Amino acid sequence: MTVSPHPFTADVARNLTLNPQSPVHSVPVQPSRGVLSPLGIEQVRIDSGFWASMQTLNSTDMIQHCEEWMERLGWIGNFDAVVDGRIVADRQGREFSDSDVYKLMEAMAWEVGRIGDTALDARFEALVDRIEPVQEPDGYLNTRFGRTGQQPRYSDLEWGHELYCYGHLLQAAVARGRTRGLDDRFVKIARRAADHVCDAFGPDGIQSVCGHAEIEVALVEFGRMTGQARYIDQAKLFVDRRGHGVLKDIEFGRAYYQDDEPIRDSVVLRGHSVRATYLAAGAIDLSIERGDDELLGAVRSQMDNTLARRTYITGGMGAHHEGESFGADFELPSDRAYAETCAGIGSIMTNYRLLLATGDMKYADVIERTMYNVLATSPGEDGRSFFYANTLHQREPGIVPAIGEVSARASASMRAPWFAVSCCPTNVARTVASLGAYLATSTADGVQVLQYATGEIGAELMGGAVALRVVTDYPNDGTVTVTVSQTIDEAWTIGLRVPAWAGESAVLRVRGEERQAGPGLVEVAGPFAVGDVVELVLPLDVRVVRPDVRVDALRGQVAFERGPLVLCVESVDAPSVSKVDELRVAGTPTVGEGGAVSVPMLSIGLPDRAWPFAADTAAVAVGGSTQVPLVPYNRWGNRGPSTMRVWIPTSSDVVAGG
């Protein structure tokens, strides 16, 4: 697989003479090569609809919520405790709590860049005030290690997370640098930290890696932003070292932190799913900057295999609670789906990089699926509670955590305000704040609209500015209307993604003509005049979906999808049964008023047996079938505790009854 250089950065690609003065956008990822070029959050504005509401909720609640909790629990206060000399006695939170402060700051930085919130900017700077004095003269910055009375620096690379924390520091600094410029004080802190990492772990330094990948993807991007090859060199050292057993063996095995085999040799993602996806994202970035198409091909193949065999219908990744890890191929149990919110975000990060590199719309499809069914599932409607794990089957109604209670990360609880390990809320916040960047891309002569939301998209093509106005009620409605609001004289193309789930049913209307479109990227060639309209109609009938026969956990069950949304049944919508496990699909779904979906289902009697295995175990239907509503999975649990299923058994195990 060969990736062509970006048109506008082709000259700086292979030899990495990056120029920080070259046009950069407010993007989390700025590859120097690739089929598609990212657009920044200053170029893509979401005005209304599903994702605008989520961004507003982030603005009004999520970011503030994260800040309040980390103040309350003393995770931010750890920095003050260092300055006051009382950190050994007073330190709060887990060994990696600094990272969540940095992820909060990344969210703040993108949000300041997005809407210019001066109050939020002041809060960001106030955090910098507290962090800056903690940095040591050689650039080391961590509240947990290195002082008298603490464990020595880098004495526990397996679990200490020092490099992981730097990674999130650097990513926050990328957000700040790309929205405020490289002279920003926080960027300078990050630069000193990055230099320290290169000093400490360089060719003559510690010959090891961090137990949690993250520094790799951060160093490459920080190198891109600052134009410093040294940081990318260091990322390469980390990527190349991992997989050779440089970390200790642990009960989960070295696969947990991907130190079991080199990434170039792997065939599929494995081990801890957040670690695996973060590493994959970093390796892709490295491959792009170093022209290492073999590495890119290896990671792409790993992701392809992961999507084919180890990904939930929601886009969720990670089938094991133990080790928060991927399971084996086709091991996708609904009830034990870990599908950590952060792994979903790691998947979006990785698939976005593959999308930019290859232009394959398949990766944009995965991003859409994961955005709507993992990212959007985590936060509750209040913006102040979150799922850490995203089960596809809730057997018993979950517990609502007490107000102010810190939850176990993957408990039987409903969305919780905070967790002992609380990586997910800040990860959601930073992703939602930068979401605009994932919606559209450009090429030398075109703009590609990849995710659909009402708003504006601007891009520079051939030295001129073009702009599109997108109007849609997607995903509630399948019609997307794209109007040219600014154009250039030259011919250019408007690309629209038709998701694979649309099959052959999408319709494109342009210049009075209508035609079947996609799946894949559908391009309309210009030249365009202001006011020209391209309209895409995606089919929003409800799809009945069956699992690959190798998925043991899903045999005899079906799921329902509508547009990009995975649907589910909740017990609050099925008052005739005590648990949704008593329901059996007995017909085809219908879409009613306002898009309400329902399916005929039977209720079954479930006699208690002393022993659950017998020659005949057929269940008996109780009464006739009734219409049971299906709701978007991402909103489940917002009406109080309930039982829930995404995959619902068919009635093949039922015999007629009373």
Next chain:
Amino acid sequence: MTVSPHPFTADVARNLTLNPQSPVHSVPVQPSRGVLSPLGIEQVRIDSGFWASMQTLNSTDMIQHCEEWMERLGWIGNFDAVVDGRIVADRQGREFSDSDVYKLMEAMAWEVGRIGDTALDARFEALVDRIEPVQEPDGYLNTRFGRTGQQPRYSDLEWGHELYCYGHLLQAAVARGRTRGLDDRFVKIARRAADHVCDAFGPDGIQSVCGHAEIEVALVEFGRMTGQARYIDQAKLFVDRRGHGVLKDIEFGRAYYQDDEPIRDSVVLRGHSVRATYLAAGAIDLSIERGDDELLGAVRSQMDNTLARRTYITGGMGAHHEGESFGADFELPSDRAYAETCAGIGSIMTNYRLLLATGDMKYADVIERTMYNVLATSPGEDGRSFFYANTLHQREPGIVPAIGEVSARASASMRAPWFAVSCCPTNVARTVASLGAYLATSTADGVQVLQYATGEIGAELMGGAVALRVVTDYPNDGTVTVTVSQTIDEAWTIGLRVPAWAGESAVLRVRGEERQAGPGLVEVAGPFAVGDVVELVLPLDVRVVRPDVRVDALRGQVAFERGPLVLCVESVDAPSVSKVDELRVAGTPTVGEGGAVSVPMLSIGLPDRAWPFAADTAAVAVGGSTQVPLVPYNRWGNRGPSTMRVWIPTSSDVVAGG
């Protein structure tokens, strides 16, 4: 539920004026009340067949293997290191490694009692020589805590396992005391330890419990053996304290160590499955000695619910690797079956106590199922390798651990010689050595043969001695011939258990007559003369078994059983497919020469898809059906790495093909 006193100990039951001089047997459990009375290993001898081979393997290999490994790894050497004053620097193994030394000693003690092996007795005494000087003047005995440079005594009740270690010390001392008498030196060590526990944790002592239940069941039995009510009082304190949140909350939740709710209030076993079953066994013992039928009823109901909803077809318990714990009701995934060998043993312990208390043959059925399909599955044919977890579905061929390598406890490996946490091998050894005790019981006027093996059973009835000679090739053959070899003038009964799986098909032949028998306890009334024969014929046709419709993980699959054996398919027997996951059941099983079982199966093609969920995912049959052998689950993996399934999909997801 009311339990009647044992005939021979009725006078000493409720008020616990136990008399250590009263007739006791070489039994692990000697309840003072109950429907059935245990027979000791000196009364039940197994001569040949399945379990005799296992006992021989224990004699020749398993016990020695455990001793060699613990010498090699320094777990036994820890006691020497204490004496030499170098324990802080030199201690080896996990915090609970002392317990495995004691479990080894329990196995040795039973084995010495069973076959009078003087060389083994000398090895036992040599261990006592090394342990005795480690005990402190106040009775405290642990290599891990309490010395300068170590954590203080009882400073980590959640994870420190000090009381757990005492529990195994006491159980080993019960084995020694019941085979060698109470004057034994090791019994005296245990008595000092038990007194110390009562001093430290008594009414005025530490108001807490051990993170791993075990001391409870051990204290009751040690109290029974020594006639000391104090130990049973202490067990009561521990049982009553647990469940009130006396231990710290942990990520797994307090249910992990059953400290989430009092055992009297629980409805089903939950949390760590070994902890849960050990606690249940101790609570039953306590209920028996204290006439607490409410407690007995509560635990019985918990086990009944656990058998109905949380037990694998093998008898295995524990559906989660995370926390080695029970899952929710009907959460029984084959591929993630943890089904720890020790949990199976804990289940045998608990069900044996319920059997003695209630006389309900259901519990003997469970013991049989668990003996044949969990206990017997763990050790390999070499007696020097063991399964820790007992999966019901091996997706990829397991790795054979390198010789001398310590394995992770539940890795993807085949049977391993030893584990970092190596509770299972010693647990198998102690159980197999004392297995005779589980085979038969007596009442005032009868002997009950509960598990079938060729051998001799003796009992005292009405002041006289009776004896039975049992001859059978069970489970290879269903005929059990019981001959009276010693009798008394009075009428007495011979009871034979007909397992529930026999349905209405078992046949009893007695005095020239033949009749349908059971299920349950079938009794033949005497008087008997020497040479009288009772013959039971159990049906050994292969049974096709289906799961309760609530078990999502097993939908569309069937399992096969023959007699007490659960069968499975191994890839070494299906050379036409690369993995057993490609097989589909396409007919009914047949039994051929020498009991060889086979089933017609189809092979299916498994096309790779980029995404595993679609409108149509039916598999295509490749060729016609072929006869595929099924083998006993307990012997799987003995012919090298293979893939394996207990539950095999039917062909309902297959369409005809090429």
